[in-house]
Amino acid sequence: MADKKKNLYYLNELSDWKVDSDDPDVRGWKVKDKDNRVVGKVDNLLVSKSKEKVVYLDVEVDTSIIEANHKPYGKSASADVHEFVNKDGENHLIIPIGHARLNEDEKYVYTDKIDHQTFAETKRKERGIDVDRDYEVVVLESYNRNDGNRNYNEQTTRTADRDLENRSQTTGTSERERRQVDPATESDLDTGRSERTRIANEGEIGNNRASEGRYPDDDSLYEGEDFDRSNYRRRS
Incomplete structure (x- = not known):
């Protein structure tokens, strides 16, 4: 060098x-x-x-x-x-x-x-x-x-929940309200869980692709x- x-x-x-x-x-x-x-x-x-x-x-x-x-x-x-x-x-x-x-x-x-x-x-x-x-x-x-994975998982879970809430609001009913109004709608909740997993997985793929940029190249x-x-x- x-x-x-x-x-x-x-x-x-x-x-x-x-x-x-x-x-x-x-x-x-x-x-x-x-x-x-x-x-x-x-x-x-x-x-x-x-x-x-x-x-x-x-x-x-x-x-x-x-x-x-x-x-x-x-x-x-x-x-x-x-x-x-x-x-x-x-x-x-x-x-x-x-x-x-x-x-x-x-x-x-x-x-x-x-x-x-x-x-x-x-x-x-x-x-x-x-x-x-x-x-x-x-x-x-x-x-x-380990810290990075834990912090990342918490962040992606929050993001997935927020996205689901935003999508539900377009129909006037949140996932939380569906659960309270009709506890029997297990299929809706399963769909929500699947959607949360998909969003989190998409985020993880993006995180892996960007991993090389997590640390600055200079003395900062x-x-x-x-x-x-x-x-x-x-x-x-």
């Missing part, structure tokens, strides 16, 4: 940079998942020079992550298939600073969101390799997939919640 296009630097590449005086140097600290299970240790820190801050922890994974032998999470826009594999020698992961918490008393880093299986199902990299935006997005999508990415440091220094 040409230097002018490089977004992120390892801290040890920057001779005039050092860890913020308010932060402990966590290199060498163990990293634990949300269930207090060790997933590795911090090997390095990744810095955005444009934002002048650490944005990722570079973690050398524990052997338990490698031995789990899960295929990395990553789906094409058109099919539920894996696109990635972890190769021999790829034993590092990155964790966004917004997902990291510090236990300064016992000197370890932990996350209260990501479990061992999710770490094991995330695409790894080789030690010291340049981190590009494509890899960042793959990792962020892996860590955020590091202004998002994945990189919010407000809980990083929170004492356990």
